[in-house]
Amino acid sequence: MNNSSLNSSQIILPIAISVSGVLTMSLIAFLLRTNTISAWTISDHAIVNFTFTMQMMVLPISFLAIGLMYRYNRDSIKTFFRLGITSSTESNNWNFYGPAMAVAFTLGTISYMAVSVTSQHGVINDSFYSLLPLVLLFAFTNAWTEEIFARLVIVAGLTGKFNPLTICWISAIIFGVPHFFGTPSGWFGVIMSGLLGWFLAKSVIETKGIGWALFIHFLQDVVIFGAGAMILAGQT
Helix, strand or coil: CCHHHHHHHHHHHHHHHHHHHHHHHHHHHHHHHCCCCCCCCCCCCHHHHHHHHHHHHHHHHHHHHHHHHHHHCHHHHHHHCCCCCCCCCCCCCHHHHHHHHHHHHHHHHHHHHHHHHHHCCCCCCHHHHHHHHHHHHHHHHHHHHHHHHHHHHHHHHHECCECHHHHHHHHHHHHHHHHHHCCCCHHHHHHHHHHHHHHHHHHHHHHCCCHHHHHHHHHHHHHHHHHHHHHHHHCC
């Protein structure tokens, strides 16, 4: 195998693993929505059963992705598969950027979701509090799997092959495009999720860890799943 084909495979493999992970999430969601596969029943709410089943099916695949990347380039995985909350360079102070981004993006997500909660008469009551443990579980598992697929695999796999800016854009596209059908949705969802993905990839590169990316993503999902729980609580 010549160097050019080797370099091509080294670039294609991480992107293929990342895109495959995202497509698998979409496929599982489609199969659940069409009742091709049945959701596991843990609640009286169909959407809760849907979300739980999807998260539990996708979670093992994230570890498969880590294993494949470890086999592909264990040194790079060892470099980035850690919390890493401080900057790897003095010019990028993530002790400041991390909290600032967490607050800014979370306030933006709260503002966006507040419209849905208000229009659908969401409330905070005993029903909401009973759903809160699942809100936190889903927020973590969803943030974890998406950060593995769209951030860790891309950053660890492409570092040294592309410049950091290009890696951030690749991560942003892989993360942003599927949100056309997600939350937030439409082109607004693509742009906002892509923007978030770009900054989260930057955090992984500059801190050599997934700590800030995972935490900031988790906060957004707490707001999104929490809003959904408020809406469900308002219907009971």
